[in-house]
Amino acid sequence: MRILFISEKFPYPLDSGGNIRTFHLLQGLSRKHDVTLLVTTDCEIKIRHLQEVEKFCSEIKLVHVKPRSMIREVSIFVRSLFSRIPFVISRHFRDVVRNEIKHALKSEPAEKPVKSSLLQKLQVFDIVHFNHLDAAIYANVIPESVTRVLDQHNIITRQVKTTYKAEKSILKRMILKFECTKVANFEKELCNKMDLCLVCSEADARAMKLIGVKSRIAIVPNGADVDFFKPATLNANSDPKIVFVGTLDYDPCEKAVWYFCNKILPIIEKNIPGNFFFILRKDLDLKDGLGIFLSFPLSRGIVYLPFPFCPTHFSCMLMLFLVFKCFSDNQTCLLKVPLEIPQPLLLEKPAPLNIILDRKP
Secondary structure (H helix, E strand, C coil), X not given: CEEEEEECCCCCCCCXXXXXXXXXXXXXXXXXXXXXXXXXXXXXXXXXXXXXXXXXXXXXXXXECCCCCHHHHHHHHHHHCCCCCCHHHHCCCCHHHHHHHHHHHHCCCCCCCCCCCHHHHHCCXXXXXXXXXXXXXXXXXXXXXXXXXXXXXXXXXXXXXXXXXXXXXXXXXXXXXXXXXXXXXXXHXXXXXXXXXXXXXXXXXXXXXXXXXXXXXXXXXXXXXXXXXXXXXXXXXXXXXXXXXXXXXXXXXXXXXHHHHHHHHHHHHHHCCCCEEEEEECCCCHHHHHHHHHHCCHHXXXXXXXXXXCCCCCECCCCEEEEEEECCCCEEEEEEECCECCHHHHCCCCCCCCCCCCCCC
């Protein structure tokens, strides 16, 4: 079948959970289907990143948009106050993307199938796959004859609710509370326009049904390739090290780091003195770096380590604590496993890694 895969973010490098899931979904779909990727970008995509994704796509349509600005965000927020579309969704809409989708649906496929029905001859794609809810805002552009699939990486309604409860800023809490009902209604509306909704876990499937989603739901869980990631050789003479592998530009991950540093690390320090907590990042963010440094001085053993300066691997000598505070389920998962972070992960090569957050270890 011919699939138009719509995504707001280019799925490479594999430096975030969203990119890892998207990349491997593309890889899996390409084994039996013809996939065209239509993706939004506000910057130039590196050639080597394009080459990695081109392996699984018959065509990549890059839609270049202007970077977000404060003026645009404020303007959209004000308009959203008088609209049924919540700000957290409407801020992703772009006219140029909608027009590109319309154009793609009218274009002739690169290779026409030998055998096809009259309906297949009239339409370019058999399936449109929306990657994240922010891509599904273009659902009205898709003809009824085309099967529509939505991959719900996150249940936005649940995210907004749990973020609202954890948010300390009074202004942000007010905005999130105002958005909550609108998000639930609009998310239900978009999901019910789909022929199939994909979710990451049983918990997400239940959450979808709770907000009133009637469309068919299929669970496609995230996972880890146990053949690729193998236990590291332990050195009993070295000190234990604690490593957080994740991005700090994603709110749940950022809150997880602060939660760990404030609540869990002090307990560990009492039992295992002299440990170090490494925070691996793909880039050097001055704000995050200063925040961690000022809040957690070097005496606490916090080390902020951006990805470009990482050594090839960390051998965690006693145990590696990977702590994920999954705000969607309000539970903390603590995995105690010795792990080696291999060279491919640090060099932005394909690494089939993801962690199931919604399941207790």
